[in-house]
Each structure stands twice: as structure tokens, then as C-alpha cells.
Amino acid sequence: MGGCFSKPKPVELKIEVVLPEKERGKEELSASGKGSPRAYQGNGTARHFHTEERLPAPHPYPGAQDCVEAAICHVKDLENGQMREVELGWGKVLLVKDNGEFHALGHKCPHYGAPLVKGVLSRGRVRCPWHGACFNIGTGDLEDFPGLDSLHKFQVKIEKEKVYVRASKQALQLQRRTKVMAKCISPSAGHSSSTNVLIVGAGAAGLVCAETLRQEGFSDRIVLCTLDRHLPYDRPKLSKSLDAQPEQLALRPKEFFRAYGIEVLTEAQVVTVDVRNKKVVFKDGFKLEYSKLLLAPGSSPKMLSCKGKEVENVFTIRTPEDANRVMFENNRVKFYMQTEVSELRAQEGKLKEVVLKSSKVVRADVCVVGIGAVPATGFLRQSSINLDSRGFIPVNKMMQTNVPGVFAAGDAVTFPLAWRNNRKVNIPHWQMAHAQGRVAAQNMLAQEAEISTVPYLWTAMFGRSLRYAGYGEGFDDVIIQGDLEELKFVAFYTKGDEVIAVASMNYDPIVSKVAEVLASGRAIRKREVELFVLHSKTGDMSWLTGKGS
Incomplete structure (x- = not known):
């Protein structure tokens, strides 16, 4: 078993650790009535941790020599509900006027850099126009995903x-803020066969769970294990940047995990x-309590079952190494609809032709298989953790399985979708995995959080981006505004009298607007x-939120 850090050596010592009781999961208040940062200890008690125990972060308004200050507008230049991008010399800020108050924040979404001024302002937060991440305008904190970092908030x-x-000059240039986190103070870290929190899978759900625990002050041992040979990386980029290297895709640097x-x-x-x-047992015999x-654990790509499936140059895309083996020479793509592969033919062991069920023969040097995925839960079949008939792990709104102390999140789970009357669903989206990881961490600390996010997904190819929000299974009609041939449209999926999902291309920020309306109830x-x-005739969507677009 490899590792980015030294592998713990098995020892006979067992360290019994109890996480905080329910009443200790609530925020402690100082004399001023404000929350006081804490670090949870192994015996379930909480202790305050000091500034020197945290990594230094750029402060939004430190000393005068490190700051820039400017008059940027008249109070009447912005109406309530309006946003404006303004220049401060060292960088831009997003100026927001909401309920008569002004707020200044970082102007780019930390996820992929979308201009937030083109996003949606609603209910005290701004939602990214590209992928739906939400930020509190009062604090800059990330409230809904995707992404890991928050915005700077300026005076x-x-x-x-x-x-x-x-504003701090440094903060203006960074345009992202990592929330304050506790450090590990467990004496057993790295030297024991026992851990406080074990996370199986290092995708979005696993990483967000670990970070949320640290953000909430948890200071005991956390172990994150993965089948990959790399630190957690941005998996959705694999199909968009086939030549990307692991270090370019990394969600956090190695130093972050050490710190x-x-x-x-x-x-x-x-x-x-x-x-x-x-206790879990690894393939090499190592055991960890x-x-x-x-x-x-995520999912595994489905493989073809047709004749010739073993020929060379047939790929799935799951890891950076998979993506690097596949390259597009141009974007001339032809679709063969309502058919499937019946045979792969080879010459000297390498793929030469693909035979379709329609008898059409397509010459091909490479075949990329994208026919879905199955939950990677085979290792749980002999456990007492429930799996459904398809191999998914059922969880409740708090991401709890049927076994106390065991949580599950990400592509491998089915969960109650609050927005669709708690219908049990599986939604293998990057954004949803983030949200589930946070909820799981909060409930490990007995905070009684529930999953309530509106599903949001996106994809991009050859310079075109498609966005989608909601849950459209079972729709009975589609209403389209725009032009499908020009690839500028919005499609509303309805069931009965209600819109249950929306998809768009070149129509931002309509999907984020719909997501925000649905999230409001x-x-x-x-x-x-x-x-x-x-x-x-104008495409104006102000009727959705009651504000001009």
C-alpha cells in the first residue's frame, strides 16, 4: 500500500477514542456571545486552540502599508439587489447592495474563476453563474458547492x-480564502493502528469531510485512504483536459495535508x-481501527461486454493516466443514435473497427467507453452495512448508514432528496458529493445537519458548456426558449404542473437562477x-426572482 505520507506501522497498542457527545457538538459562546473556536480532544472534551496553532492566512484588512482604500461610488449609484465589479488598483472587488447595506467581496468564484457579478443575488448570498457555488455576502463564506474556498470580505x-x-493587497490578488482550521494534536497520529476518523475514498466527498472536521475545530486524527496514486484531484477535468498532469489537477498541495x-x-x-x-482491513493485510x-468509495466505469472487449486501445476515463492515453485530434464528432456496440475488431491485437448493432462498421484506432458506472462497494458485501439491489449504500438525510458511527457520501449512495419530497435517489454529481461530505462531517460532530442542496451539474466540450439544475427523472414535457441549432437555449423539464429541472447552453445565469428559486422552496x-x-422576445428572466437580469 503506497502513501504520500509514511505508512503507520502496525502496533499492538489500541487507543480508544470517543468523539464529542451531542451536547458538545453545539457552538460554545464566549462572554461576548460570539462563537469561540475549539479543538475536540479524544476524550470528547473541547479545548480552545490558539492563533499560533493555525496556518497564517492573509487578513482582509491588516496594516495601512499593506492595504489600499478608495472611494468607489456614490451611495445612490447602486439600487438594492444590484452588484458591481469595481477596481481598487491592486485588484477588483465585487460591490453588493442588499437591504440598504453595502458589502465588498472577492469578485471571482474560487472554484473556476467565474465573474460573480454575472451571478445571482438572493437571500443574502451570491450564486456563481457557471456552477452554482454560493457565498454569504456578509461573511464571504462558502455556503453551497462546488469548490473548497471562500471569498475575502473587505471593509x-x-x-x-x-x-x-x-482591502488587503494580498487578498485582492489571491481572490480566495481558506477557512481557519484546527491542527491535529493527537499523540497517536502517524504512529498507531487506530484513528479517530477514517475516510475511505479521496474524492470530493472525502476531502470536504476532512476539511469540514478541521474547520469545525476537530483536532484528533483523520486518515484519508484512496485507491488512486495521487492526492485528491479535480476529477471532472479529466474528460476536458486529457493531457492534464496530476499536479495540475490537485485540489490541495501536499503541504496543506501536512499542515x-x-x-x-x-x-x-x-x-x-x-x-x-x-476495523478495516486493507489488501496488503494492514488493519486500521x-x-x-x-x-x-465512488464508482467504477462500466465495461463493454461485447465480443472483442479485450482488444488494445479501448479505454475508460477514471484517472489522470487514463485521460493521458486518449487524445482528440479535432472536434469532428459524429453521433450514431439508438444503437450499441456489438463487436470490437482488432488487427495485430489493436482496435481496428467497431461494429454496431445496426451492422454499421466504424473504423477506429481508439475507443473510449462511457456507458455509465457502478458503485465501488464490492468490499462491503460481507459486512453488515446495508446495500440496495444495485449495490448503492442507502443513507438518511444526515448521511448515516444503518450502522451507528458509519456514514456514506458521494456517487455510491442513495439519499432522500428533500426538494423532491424526500425521494430516494442516486445523484453522482461533483457538487452533490461536496455537500454530502460536509453534512457527514457535521453529523460526526453531532450537529444534526441535513442534506438539502439542489443538484447542479455541468459539462463542457469544444468550447461549449452545458449546465443543469434540479432532478428531471420522470419529466413528461420540455419547454424550450431559444434556438437549439444555434446552441443558445434553455430547456425547462416539467412534471405535471411543476418545473423539476432546467438545462441551458449559452444562457447564463438562468440555471443558477432556477437553482436559487428551487433552493428557496x-x-x-x-x-x-x-x-x-x-x-x-428579449430572453429576460427577471420573472424568476423578481429582479432584472
Whole structure:
């Protein structure tokens, strides 16, 4: 079993660790009534941790020599609900006016750099126009995913009806803020066959779970294990940047994991989970005990079952190495619809032709298989953790399995989708995995959090981006605004009288607007959409939020 850090040596010593009791999961208050940062200890008590125990982060308004301050507009230049991107010399900020108050934040989404001024302002937060991440305008904190980092929040003051913004030069250039985290203080870290929290799977769900625990002040041992040979990376980019190297895709650098005491075991395959003794067994025989367990193994690509499936140059894309073996020479793509592969023919062992069920023969040097995935949960079949008939792990709204202390998140779970009347669903989206990882961590700390996010996904190829929000299974009608041939459109998926999903291309930020409306609990009626399509000639979507677009 490989590792980015030294592999713990098996020892006879067993360290019994108990996570905080429910009443200790609530935020402690100082005399001022504000939350006080804590670090949880192995005996379930909490201790305050000091500034020197945290990594230094750029402060949004340090000393005068490190700051820039400027008058950027008159108080009447912005109406309530408006946003504006303004220049401060060392960088731009997003100026927001909401309920009569001004707020200044980082202007780019830390996820992929989308301009937030083109996003959606609603309910005290701004939602990214590209992928739906949400940031609190009062704090800059990330409230909904995807992404890991928050925005910087800058000082605003009003003098003689002018709006002044004061900001750190460094923060203006970084345009992202990593939340304060606790460090590991467990004496057993790295030297024991016992851990407080074990996370199986280092995708979005696993990484967010580990980071959330540290953000909430948890300071005991966390071990993250993965089948991959790399630290956690941005898997959705694999199909968009086929030549990307692992270090270019990394979500966090190696130094981050060292600084916060998150141990990562790479090329580590779990073969058995013994929930009775709270122990996992790895393929090489190494055993690790845990107090809390998160199962986030993800999924495995489905393989072709046709004749010739073993020929060379037939690929799936799951890892950076997979992607690097596949290259597109141009974007001339032809679709063969309503058919499937019946045979792969080879010459000297390498792929030469693909035979379709329609008898059509397609010459091919490379075949990339993208026919879906199956949950990577085979190692759980002999455990007492419930699996459904398809191999998924059922969880409740708190991401808990049927076994106390065992949580699950990501592509391998089915969970109740609150927005669709708690219908049990599997949604293998990058954004959803982030949200589930956070909820699992919060409930490990007895915070009674529930999954409530609106599903949001995207894809891109050859310079075109498709965005989607909601859950469209079972739709019975589609209402389209725009031009499909020009690839500028929005499609509303309806079931009965209600919009249940939306997809768009070159129509930003409509998908983010719909996601925000659905997240607020308001239903979008089919008749509203029909009237809009019938009468609108401008494409204005202000009817969704009551504000101009």
C-alpha cells in the first residue's frame, strides 16, 4: 500500500477514542456571545486552540502599508439587489447592495474563476453563474458547492454619501480564502493502528469531510485512504483536459495535508469492513481501527461486454493516466443514435473497427467507453452495512448508514432528496458529493445537519458548456426558449404542473437562477414558463426572482 505520507506501522497498542457527545457538538459562546473556536480532544472534551496553532492566512484588512482604500461610488449609484465589479488598483472587488447595506467581496468564484457579478443575488448570498457555488455576502463564506474556498470580505464605510472600500493587497490578488482550521494534536497520529476518523475514498466527498472536521475545530486524527496514486484531484477535468498532469489537477498541495494533519494513504485498497470491531482491513493485510467511518468509495466505469472487449486501445476515463492515453485530434464528432456496440475488431491485437448493432462498421484506432458506472462497494458485501439491489449504500438525510458511527457520501449512495419530497435517489454529481461530505462531517460532530442542496451539474466540450439544475427523472414535457441549432437555449423539464429541472447552453445565469428559486422552496409552475416563452422576445428572466437580469 503506497502513501504520500509514511505508512503507520502496525502496533499492538489500541487507543480508544470517543468523539464529542451531542451536547458538545453545539457552538460554545464566549462572554461576548460570539462563537469561540475549539479543538475536540479524544476524550470528547473541547479545548480552545490558539492563533499560533493555525496556518497564517492573509487578513482582509491588516496594516495601512499593506492595504489600499478608495472611494468607489456614490451611495445612490447602486439600487438594492444590484452588484458591481469595481477596481481598487491592486485588484477588483465585487460591490453588493442588499437591504440598504453595502458589502465588498472577492469578485471571482474560487472554484473556476467565474465573474460573480454575472451571478445571482438572493437571500443574502451570491450564486456563481457557471456552477452554482454560493457565498454569504456578509461573511464571504462558502455556503453551497462546488469548490473548497471562500471569498475575502473587505471593509466598507460610508462618508459624505460616498462608499469607501479598504482591502488587503494580498487578498485582492489571491481572490480566495481558506477557512481557519484546527491542527491535529493527537499523540497517536502517524504512529498507531487506530484513528479517530477514517475516510475511505479521496474524492470530493472525502476531502470536504476532512476539511469540514478541521474547520469545525476537530483536532484528533483523520486518515484519508484512496485507491488512486495521487492526492485528491479535480476529477471532472479529466474528460476536458486529457493531457492534464496530476499536479495540475490537485485540489490541495501536499503541504496543506501536512499542515492540518490529514493523513493520506494512496494506492490503499480496503477489502473488509468489520463494523462490530470498528476495523478495516486493507489488501496488503494492514488493519486500521476507527471511531467514526465515512464510506465515499465512488464508482467504477462500466465495461463493454461485447465480443472483442479485450482488444488494445479501448479505454475508460477514471484517472489522470487514463485521460493521458486518449487524445482528440479535432472536434469532428459524429453521433450514431439508438444503437450499441456489438463487436470490437482488432488487427495485430489493436482496435481496428467497431461494429454496431445496426451492422454499421466504424473504423477506429481508439475507443473510449462511457456507458455509465457502478458503485465501488464490492468490499462491503460481507459486512453488515446495508446495500440496495444495485449495490448503492442507502443513507438518511444526515448521511448515516444503518450502522451507528458509519456514514456514506458521494456517487455510491442513495439519499432522500428533500426538494423532491424526500425521494430516494442516486445523484453522482461533483457538487452533490461536496455537500454530502460536509453534512457527514457535521453529523460526526453531532450537529444534526441535513442534506438539502439542489443538484447542479455541468459539462463542457469544444468550447461549449452545458449546465443543469434540479432532478428531471420522470419529466413528461420540455419547454424550450431559444434556438437549439444555434446552441443558445434553455430547456425547462416539467412534471405535471411543476418545473423539476432546467438545462441551458449559452444562457447564463438562468440555471443558477432556477437553482436559487428551487433552493428557496418556491415552486416554478409550468404555466409561468409557457407565458414567458409565448410573450418574451428579449430572453429576460427577471420573472424568476423578481429582479432584472
